[in-house]
Amino acid sequence: MTWVEVVLRAVVILAAFLSLPLLVGQTEHKLMAHMQGRLGPMYAGGFHGWAQLVADGAKFVQKEDIVPAAADKRLFRLAPAIALIPYLVALATVPIHPGVAGLDVPASALLFLVATGVGALGTLVAGWASANKYALLGALRAAAQLISYELPIVLSLASVCLAGGSLSLLTLTDRWQPHWLLWQLPGALVFLVASVAELTRPPFDTPVADAELVMGPWTEYSGLRFAFFLLTEYAGIVVMALLLSALWLGGWHGPFSDTLGWLWTVLKAFAVAVLIIWMRVAWPRVRADQLQRLAWLVLVPVALAQLALTGVGVVMGW
Amino acid sequence: MSESNAAKDPSSRTRGKAPGILPGLLQGMVTTAKSALRPTHTAEYPHAEPTLPPRSRGVIALLEENCTSCMLCARECPDWCIYIDSHKETIPATTPGGRDRQRNVLDRFAIDFSLCMYCGICVEVCPFDALFWSPQFEYAEYDLRDLLHEKERLGGWMATVPPPPALDPAAAEPAEVTAANRPERGRP
Ligand code: SF4
Ligand code: SF4
Numbered sequence: 001m002t003w004v005e006v007v008l009r010a011v012v013i014l015a016a017f018l019s020l021p022l023l024v025g026q027t028e029h030k031l032m033a034h035m036q037g038r039l040g041p042m043y044a045g046g047f048h049g050w051a052q053l054v055a056d057g058a059k060f061v062q063k064e065d066i067v068p069a070a071a072d073k074r075l076f077r078l079a080p081a082i083a084l085i086p087y088l089v090a091l092a093t094v095p096i097h098p099g100v101a102g103l104d105v106p107a108s109a110l111l112f113l114v115a116t117g118v119g120a121l122g123t124l125v126a127g128w129a130s131a132n133k134y135a136l137l138g139a140l141r142a143a144a145q146l147i148s149y150e151l152p153i154v155l156s157l158a159s160v161c162l163a164g165g166s167l168s169l170l171t172l173t174d175r176w177q178p179h180w181l182l183w184q185l186p187g188a189l190v191f192l193v194a195s196v197a198e199l200t201r202p203p204f205d206t207p208v209a210d211a212e213l214v215m216g217p218w219t220e221y222s223g224l225r226f227a228f229f230l231l232t233e234y235a236g237i238v239v240m241a242l243l244l245s246a247l248w249l250g251g252w253h254g255p256f257s258d259t260l261g262w263l264w265t266v267l268k269a270f271a272v273a274v275l276i277i278w279m280r281v282a283w284p285r286v287r288a289d290q291l292q293r294l295a296w297l298v299l300v301p302v303a304l305a306q307l308a309l310t311g312v313g314v315v316m317g318w
Numbered sequence: 319m320s321e322s323n324a325a326k327d328p329s330s331r332t333r334g335k336a337p338g339i340l341p342g343l344l345q346g347m348v349t350t351a352k353s354a355l356r357p358t359h360t361a362e363y364p365h366a367e368p369t370l371p372p373r374s375r376g377v378i379a380l381l382e383e384n385c386t387s388c389m390l391c392a393r394e395c396p397d398w399c400i401y402i403d404s405h406k407e408t409i410p411a412t413t414p415g416g417r418d419r420q421r422n423v424l425d426r427f428a429i430d431f432s433l434c435m436y437c438g439i440c441v442e443v444c445p446f447d448a449l450f451w452s453p454q455f456e457y458a459e460y461d462l463r464d465l466l467h468e469k470e471r472l473g474g475w476m477a478t479v480p481p482p483p484a485l486d487p488a489a490a491e492p493a494e495v496t497a498a499n500r501p502e503r504g505r506p
Contacts, residue, residue, distance in 0.1 A: 035350040039360040282346035 013092050013102040021234035022053045024241075027270075028234075028277045029053075035281045060227035068131055068220050075129035080221070080228035083122025087235040090115040094242045095170045097262040098252050107167040109157055112243065116153075116198065120146040122232065123200070123207070127217030138216025141288060142200060142207035148295035149204075152194040155303035156187035159310040160247045169243070173251040180248070183313055187306040188248035190299050195240035196276055197291070199233055203283040204291060241272035372480050374453035375436045379475035380427055384448035387422040391440035391449060399433035400440060401426060427469040432462045454478040 026041075029052060033040030045051025067073050092102035093112045105111060123146070127139020163184060164172040197204035200216075208216035215221075218229045245251055245268035252261030286294065337345065361368055370376070387404035403426035409419045441449045452475045459465050485492070491499075 031354065034354040034358060037353050037356070037359045039358050039362070042362065278347060278350065282350045283343060 009092075009102050013088070017088050017091055017235060017238075020238045021231055024237050024273050024277075025053050025230075025234045026050065027274065028280070031274065031277050032281050035278075057227060060224055063223035065223040065225060066220070070131035071220065072129040072131070075125055076220075077225070079122050079126035079129055080225045080232070081122075082125055083119055083232045084228050084235070086115040086117075086119035086122075087232060087239050090119070090239045091235065091242070093169055094239065095173045095246050095251055096242075096265050098174070098257060099170065100262070101170050104170055105168070108169045109161055109167045109172070112169065113154060113157065116236075116239070117150060119232070119236070120150070120198065122229075123217050126221070126229070130217065130220040132220050134213045134215075135217050135219045138207045138209075138213045138219070141213075142217060144288070145197060145200065145204065145207060145291060148292055149194045149197040149299070152190045152295065152299040152303045153198060155300065155307055156191040156194070157247075159187045159303070159306045160184060162307065162310045162314055165314070169246060173246045173253075176247070176250045176253055178250070178253075179318070180250070183318065184248055184306070184310070186302050186309075188244065190303045190306065191240075191244060191248065192272070192275070194295075194299055195236075195244070196279060197295070199236040199240065201233065201237070201276065202280040203286050205285060206288050206291060209285060237273050237276055238269070241269040241276065242266075244272045245269035370453045370455075372453070372483055373451065374455075375438060375451050376453040376455035376478075377431070377451075377457060377475050378429055378434070378441065378472065379450045379452045379479050380469055380472035381448050381450065381476055382424060382427070382469055382473050384446045385424055385427065385444075386446055386448075387424050388445070390443050390445065394439050394443045396437060396439065397433045397435060399430040401428040401430070424469070427472065428466055429472060430466045431457070432465040450476065450479040452476075452478040453480065 030040045030048070041049030041052035043049055044055045067076055089103070090112050093105070093108040093115070095101040101108065103111075120142070123142045124139050127135040127137075127142065130136070160172055160180075161167055163180065164175040166172055166175070200207045207213070208218065213219070218226060221229060242265065245265055249268045249272070251265045251268070254260070254264040257264060387402060389402055392398070392400040392402050402424070404422045404424050406420050407423045409421060411418050438451065441451055454475055457465075457467075
């Protein structure tokens with residue numbers, strides 16, 4: 001790989017990282033509005049408010065960046081970066097097109113897990129450094145939630161790795177077969193639910209429950225740093241949807257995959273993102289105890305069963 | 319669940335039968351999807367005229383010719399926000415030896431809409447049909463004191479007063495019509 005290619009890949013990944021979350025965010029604005037009988041943003045940019053999030057970004061940039069007097073100032077300033085950058089790394093590992101992933105390393109599945117795991121740390125750091133009781137409560141809830149839901153994610157991903165016999169996401173997508181859709185379905189559902197919980201998105205948003213905790217770990221943040229946390233959430237949706245699309249829905253597999261493979265990956269991921277948005281609109285928030293119950297009594301057993309099923313399948317040579 | 323149990327359990331009484339978690343979640347998705355496909359309820363107000371019911375209480379319009387300065391409205395107004403000034407004018411007798419007549423001339427009629435609570439008592443109480451409800455509502459001001467509107471402004475709103483609604487199909491005839499249609503008395 002020449003250095004020109006390295007720079008080119010980095011620029012493309014960064015552009016995707018900054019634009020795709022906005023696309024998801026705008027879709028959420030409009031879809032949620034119509035599901036609630038509203039129109040959503042209509043004026044920014046002229047045509048159906050397409051530039052609403054750009055305008056929001058411009059607003060966030062102008063706002064004062066406040067650091068509370070009692071906060072641990074260095075950590076407080078660092079937390080948005082800790083939350084945001086790992087998702088950039090995770091995005092780079094996802095296979096997009098036959099033979100193309102931003103960052104093609106042999107064990108990219110592991111790198112993906114590590115990156116998203118570190119991302120969760122940003123929430124905890126933000127809550128701890130804020131010196132605010134709402135932020136602290138939110139961070140503790142987030143800690144409990146992220147620890148419980150990390151396991152189902154690891155297990156369901158391990159099942160796919162077992163099925164494809166590789167730790168490289170690129171190889172896994174390459175070896176994907178249509179019958180995986182059924183064979184790996186329980187794992188896919190577990191991954192979907194657990195990743196929504198990992199992103200602390202509704203219905204698993206007790207850490208930022210606005211009626212109880214103001215804004216949870218992000219309570220004290222303002223301006224651009226707050227915007228970075230929002231960007232993290234939507235970048236997280238993009239990353240998780242892309243991975244779900246690549247590993248469980250076949251990624252680039254589809255008609256004309258030689259030329260249109262990337263489009264298939266993105267379209268499938270978009271469908272997953274819409275599903276994640278839809279869950280937010282349709283379902284009420286899960287209580288903290290129900291959340292733990294769901295993780296340990298439903299998702300982990302289902303993921304283990306999936307792992308056993310995959311093992312049987314691999315031995316039988318499905 | 320037996321009949322007596324069903325009667326005691328409040329949730330089963332109100333909802334018939336409680337759906338499980340999964341049907342409930344699916345139902346939520348179906349409901350939201352349905353309303354996403356239906357037209358929205360949002361009225362983009364400044365760009366689209368709102369459709370107001372004909373009897374909306376937007377503002378009170380004054381038909382100055384009908385007002386006799388009788389002050390009934392001002393006295394009945396619960397928060398005394400109607401201001402009326404008038405003076406008497408003498409109309410000389412038209413026939414020799416006749417009596418001069420006097421009539422009230424309205425100098426000022428103002429309603430302070432920063433006090434008005436839109437109760438409609440003034441409209442109801444006016445015996446001479448000089449006050450009307452108009453659905454016009456776009457008269458916001460930057461200063462509270464600018465909401466005191468004089469009779470010129472109140473008269474201008476007469477143009478926005480809708481015609482009275484048609485009577486119900488089985489309603490009695492209006493009193494004026496009955497009176498006009500009554501056969502003249504005393505003639506064969
Ligand atoms: S609507 Fe009621 S409060 Fe307003 S001016 Fe008439 S009587 Fe007074
Ligand atoms: S009650 Fe009617 S006629 Fe009398 S002063 Fe008021 S508006 Fe004029």
